[in-house]
């Protein structure tokens with residue numbers, strides 16, 4: 001189910017990435033129309049295979065580190081936790097730890113996703129010049145060849161800065177909403193989990209958007225020549241050229257994606273927790 005949510009959410013993600021890194025689109029609708037005209041429906045699904053292949057690993061790291069950190073911080077097991085709920089400080093710290101470690105696993109996969117999503121050539125059209133990257137594996141190999149091993153971690157620093165605090169927000173929002181709508185000592189219902197998960201996705205993504213824009217721009221940097229000296233330089237020059245609004249590029253479409261994707265993510269997390277105890 002995690003993968004299905006990802007597939008349905010991917011077209012929104014592609015539009016978000018394009019709006020964040022390219023200046024040729026006037027807005028969501030303009031971007032969608034142009035992608036559809038030049039690249040057909042397939043254009044929306046560029047760069048999807050690596051996220052699907054890596055989602056299981058990345059989410060296991062996130063949720064595994066989160067629940068183990070919580071275990072260490074609170075010294076209670078999952079069963080005891082309904083009776084003695086952990087404090088929000090502990091939830092936040094555990095979320096940050098999970099976010100920090102998953103960022104390193106996510107970085108190379110996310111980089112390749114973004115590079116492929118930004119290729120505007122129509123796929124497989126005889127006669128037209130081929131795109132720079134022919135697919136995910138070719139993309140990874142080319143980055144390694146052209147930019148070195150460290151090239152595969154381009155934007156990783158911005159990604160880590162994006163995810164560490166906002167994964168704290170993610171779990172706090174989720175737990176807070178679950179507690180609000182669940183009678184004391186009981187497990188939250190599936191409906192509660194879906195709604196709390198959806199809003200956790202939106203809240204954390206809204207907070208993450210400024211650094212998400214910078215992250216995407218850092219990842220596209222170096223493809224032709226290096227423009228930015230680092231995260232701070234990227235922030236300053238983006239704001240100088242496009243104003244403060246640049247920090248909220250793609251926030252609307254990303255929120256629309258975040259609700260269903262994260263509703264499903266938390267539902268599977270809760271089910272797994274109950275199976276394992």
Ligand SMILES: C[N+](C)(C)CCCC[C@H](N)C(=O)O
Nearest residue numbers: 163166167204205208258261
């Ligand atoms: C922390 N941050 C907001 C960046 C992400 C939170 C949700 C991550 C989820 N895999 C998704 O793709 O929506």
